[in-house]
Amino acid sequence: MNLRAWQNAYPMLGDLTTTELTWLEGALQVMSLPAQQRLFSPGQACKGFPLLLDGCIKVSRSSDSGREIVLYRVEPGESCIVSAACLGSHQPYNAEAITETHCTLGILDAKSFDSLMCRHAPFREFVFGLFMGRMGSLVQLIDEVAFQRLDLRLARTLLQLMANDGTVSRSHQQLADELGSVREMVSRVLKHFEHSGAVQLGRQQIRVINAQRLQELAAQS
Structure with missing residues (x-):
């Protein structure tokens, strides 16, 4: 695994110690997925916290009638707040994620995610920042759908x-x-x-x- 590439995409990992980097290398489950591959669906148990190296992932919600709305997209250097929320609440996914292009990503399982959140402040700030940024985008989406x-x-x-x-x-x-x-x-x-x-x-x-x-x-x- 080329850890330098992950550190370039996620700068908050740049100050990890050598020991912590070795731990991260073992904890990160790296996968290469083709376009239109489903990562998760509503009701499934949370698989972990994704870190995207390249590609684009679409996160959406669908009604029983099949009507869909795109909540947001995950680009390299970002992550998925649905996954983070599910890990934090120990609840199943309530949305769907599909790769729109070929993607290279790493998955931190629940235990590794909790460990990094507790002991690494820059990572914790990154996750909290994701929530704040996505919340603003979702409020704007609701405003557009409801009023524009x-x-x-x-x-x-x-x-x-x-x-x-x-x-x-x-x-x-x-x-x-x-x-x-x-x-x-x-x-x-x-x-x-x-x-x-x-x-x-x-x-x-x-x-x-x-x-x-x-x-x-x-x-x-």
Whole structure:
């Protein structure tokens, strides 16, 4: 295991002693996972605390009817507050996590997580900081879903996901999942965007042809 890579991704591990680094090397279960691999599902016992070296993990919640909302994504150098909350409360997962790209990650089991939280202040501060940061993002998500118009939120999302050539490689259902909406409503708004000349709709792909129009819409409150 290349511990230097983990320390670069997670600087709070940089001041561990040689003995502690040896312990971490033995405690960290490293795995390489392909895209679209499920890490955990609601009701499962918590597997541990993930540290992501590369890739992207999507954490979401789904209703019994299949409607999904994306809570947040985990990028390298970050981690999952759902996992931390489950470890702290000794409760099963209440969300789902799926790799969106190939991922390299390490899992700290419950005992190792508790040990590092107790004896290493920088790691403890990192976890608490995660909670504070994610809480702010989740409050913003609730505000958007509950109080903001779908067309404004969709315009912002298209601008965020747009590649350099203007393409957005998401299906209508995937966009609905991002926004906590349903495919029919998203398709209706996208059709309106197309009629206004802002986007061009294709199979499993959307092309933004007038980003300024979307920016004007996204800037509305």
